[in-house]
Amino acid sequence: KKELLQLLKGKENVTLDGKKIMLYANIGNIKDLATVIQNDAGGIGLFRSEFIYLEKDNYPTEEEQFSIYKTAVETMAGKRVIIRTLDIGADKQCEYFGMDKEENPALGYRAIRICLTRPEIFKTQLRALFRASAYGNLAIMYPMITSLWEVKKIKEIVEEVKTELTAEQLEFGNPQQGIMIETPAAVMMSGELAKEVDFFSIGTNDLTQYTLAIDRQNPKLDKFYDAHHPAVLSMIRMTVENAHKAGIWAGICGELGADTSLTKEFLAMGVDELSVSPGSILPIRKIILETDTENR
Numbered sequence: 586k587k588e589l590l591q592l593l594k595g596k597e598n599v600t601l602d603g604k605k606i607m608l609y610a611n612i613g614n615i616k617d618l619a620t621v622i623q624n625d626a627g628g629i630g631l632f633r634s635e636f637i638y639l640e641k642d643n644y645p646t647e648e649e650q651f652s653i654y655k656t657a658v659e660t661m662a663g664k665r666v667i668i669r670t671l672d673i674g675a676d677k678q679c680e681y682f683g684m685d686k687e688e689n690p691a692l693g694y695r696a697i698r699i700c701l702t703r704p705e706i707f708k709t710q711l712r713a714l715f716r717a718s719a720y721g722n723l724a725i726m727y728p729m730i731t732s733l734w735e736v737k738k739i740k741e742i743v744e745e746v747k748t749e750l751t752a753e754q755l756e757f758g759n760p761q762q763g764i765m766i767e768t769p770a771a772v773m774m775s776g777e778l779a780k781e782v783d784f785f786s787i788g789t790n791d792l793t794q795y796t797l798a799i800d801r802q803n804p805k806l807d808k809f810y811d812a813h814h815p816a817v818l819s820m821i822r823m824t825v826e827n828a829h830k831a832g833i834w835a836g837i838c839g840e841l842g843a844d845t846s847l848t849k850e851f852l853a854m855g856v857d858e859l860s861v862s863p864g865s866i867l868p869i870r871k872i873i874l875e876t877d878t879e880n881r
């Protein structure tokens with residue numbers, strides 16, 4: 586069976602009715618790029634940049650980050666690399682950020698909330714990302730969005746960064762910018778949000794947690810943490826519909842995207858991209874090739 590999957594390398598991800606799907610890989614480190622290429626991913630759909638911060642005992646500098654992002658896009662040689670901005674807090678704690686202990690960390694100071702209240706940290710990362718985008722197909726993705734004002738604020742900060750880079754005569758590209766849809770608020774606002782960004786990527790790990798009010802970290806609740814819950818699937822459907830109404834694409838980068846029992850359903854909903862761990866690329870390609878999105 587393994588050998589048969591190997592035969593799918595180099596094949597397009599196209600359904601029986603001719604719909605092309607972007608099939609990308611999730612990574613946490615540029616060391617993973619070799620497996621990504623081995624498994625013939627079409628790009629990187631989620632580079633969890635927080636690992637760059639977690640692996641160090643102080644804030645990574647702009648140059649350190651620039652070099653990592655540049656290596657990623659150059660290694661992927663023209664294939665899209667979607668880098669998610671810092672997503673710490675909750676399950677991922679970083680000592681040197683000096684954050685207070687919280688009663689409800691999953692509902693607390695995390696991800697974009699840190700970036701918008703500590704813009705110096707955010708700007709360092711954005712500068713590195715914009716500069717690296719001159720070297721390949723880089724896209725930026727913002728996590729834990731709940732409101733329109735957050736996206737507008739991000740755009741203001743991005744403009745400041747571009748003005749600064751221009752003044753310093755540092756080269757930068759024009760990366761696509763998308764958001765993660767991983768809170769019920771973002772799903773409900775997806776019609777409005779879609780007008781502001783280039784793409785959506787659905788984070789089903791957090792979306793399940795916040796939709797079902799189940800702590801994703803608590804093993805006692807495993808029985809209740811049901812990513813197949815109809816409420817979660819409705820959220821995905823709504824997000825994709827609103828993305829398409831605004832003419833942007835929508836993908837899934839949470840674990841559910843690799844659930845082969847749902848692949849056909851996702852494709853029927855119109856999901857444009859699936860980003861999964863490298864080992865899941867070929868098994869999912871197999872299902873895409875067997876799917877007719879119009880006749881299920």
Ligand code: PEP
Pocket residue numbers: 631633672767787788789790791792838839840
């Ligand atoms: C998610 O929430 O589904 C996601 C992809 O992000 P993370 O698992 O890193 O929170």
Ligand code: MG
Pocket residue numbers: 728767788790791
């Ligand atoms: Mg998440």
